[in-house]
Amino acid sequence: MPELPEVETIRRGLEPILVGRQIMDVVISNEKSFHGSSEDIKQFIVGSTIKNIRRRAKVLMIDLSTDYSLVLHLKMTGQIILRGAENWAGGHPNESFVDDLPNTSTRVYFVLDDGAKLFFNDQRKFGWIKLLPTITIDELEFISKLGPEPLIGHPAKEFLTRVRRRNNTTIKAAILDQSVVAGIGNIYADEALWLAKIHPETRVRDLTDSQLASILKGAITAMTTSIESGGSSMQNYVKADGSRGNYLDLFVNVFRREGLACPRCGTIIEKIRVAGRGTHICPVCQQPPKSL
DNA sequence: CTAGGATCCTGTCAGC
DNA sequence: TGCTGACAGGATCCTA
Secondary structure (H helix, E strand, O other), rough: OOOOOHHHHHHHHHHHHHHOEEEEEEEEOHHHHEEOOOHHHHHHHHOOOEEEEEEEOOOOEEEEEEEEOOOOOOOOEEEEEEOOOHHHHHHHHOHHHHHOOOOEEEHHHHEEOOOEEEEEEEEOOOOEEEEHHHHEEOOHHHHEEHHHHEEOOOOHHHHHHHHHOOOOEEEEHHHHHOOOOOOOOHHHHHHHHHHOOOOOOOHHHHHHHHHHHHHHHHHHHHHHHHHOOOEEHHHHHHHHOOOOOOOOOOOOOOOOOOOOEOOOOOOOOOOEEEEOOEEEEEOOOOOOOOOO
């Protein structure tokens, strides 16, 4: 589930706590969740110091003093939870943020110098952590093929070039494609298309350059708002009175709001299926293409 | 090469 | 209550 803003929220939350800390041990309870030999773990993780935490698209990279890095993808249900003198949690928001850990969805955890533990939880086991030499990360196919970072520099021109390579598919499928633009997932795809007033089943070829630009702008707006509101973190999950909050309420207009009023025109929001994904639209603001 | 469906997994929820 | 199928904030693999 975690998309660019959720991963960026984790990066920003962990960086001040983890950089400079030493990793003393690694405990793996699901082999498929960790790619790296026990020999390499001993040699390049145990005893290493965390130098830096970076993000590219939805991928988190923890650079170690051994010139190796932990490359991490949370996929649908991944979470990063720190328990110790300081506590922090981000990623897929559920009760594991506050449960006793390890629990049944703990796949890997790291023991730090002061005994604090950094948990990688992942209910559906789609996520993974890879241990790789830092300099080889950019050569990985899934990294080298990525489209531009939407929140860094000026991605508009590169986005336009790449989205036009998907002229025959629907705009929703196109912006979910990580080689078109990095970091958009189901939440921000629906939010971007609502902000731009474009129906998700519109073929890319039927959109003008100006409409495509406004979709990218919508994605940037939604993502920026999400990050600035604190993203998906423990702080937004547990409210002051102990009840559970939903950080989506802080910024979404359509996502998971089927049956509720469109904030722009008041029409009831509908849920449909596009590109194999649940898709939320305002049927008035987002008119279907004539070809449908 | 592209497009779209199946697939990896566990848990939850609606409907019978 | 218990079962069944659909679905879930992702991306790869396979087929046409």
